[in-house]
Amino acid sequence: MSRTFLACVVALAVAGCASTRPVLYPNERFNAVGAEAAEHDVEICMELAESAGAQPGNSSAQDAAARTAGGAAVGAASGAVGGAVVGAAGSGSAIGAASGATAGLLHWIFSKPTRSPAFENFVNQCLQERGYQPVGWD
Structure with missing residues (x-):
């Protein structure tokens, strides 16, 4: 019984750790590169934000x-x-x-x-400089 409860708590904790991500408007840049390349650019911008000292949350x-x-x-x-x-x-x-x-x-x-406002703003700026239009975070 206690093992089942512990397994449920761990599973919920892992689900609760999922980070939020920017939502991109499907503008010309997004449509030209496709969702997979856009996701790769999001990852790069998030890594740049962390390396600059902005913490995700x-x-x-x-x-x-x-x-x-x-x-x-x-x-x-x-x-x-x-x-x-x-x-x-x-x-x-x-x-x-x-x-x-x-x-x-x-x-x-x-x-x-x-989310850290500095992290979110950094990622948004990075994406805008790459031609994307971030519209929010989910």
């Missing part, structure tokens, strides 16, 4: 750990308060910590990754 394992730890801290504190009301602060704190950690991790898994 914070959808990392470090962000997941921070959200999980933050959720555990908030859950422990609120659980201790709730437990103290009924005379079981320790049990309430443990339950709250586990619930908060789970909530933090699930929030990270199902939330969209945050």
Whole structure:
């Protein structure tokens, strides 16, 4: 049972790590080179942005750990308060910590990754210089 749950969490975490990408308007340049070449140019522009120091976003394992730890801290504190009301602060704190950690991790898994505006602007500028028209990010 716990292995199945762990496998599901890992699969969802990997899906949550998928990065967002620019959407290109099918202008003359896009139509002339085709989707495959345009995708290659997107990759090049994203690599250039990273090499220039712009980071794609914070959808990392470090962000997941921070959200999980933050959720555990908030859950422990609120659980201790709730437990103290009924005379079981320790049990309430443990339950709250586990619930908060789970909530933090699930929030990270199902939330969209945050993009860096500098990274997005760099990639957009690079693509525009290559003749493409980026219209947004998905």
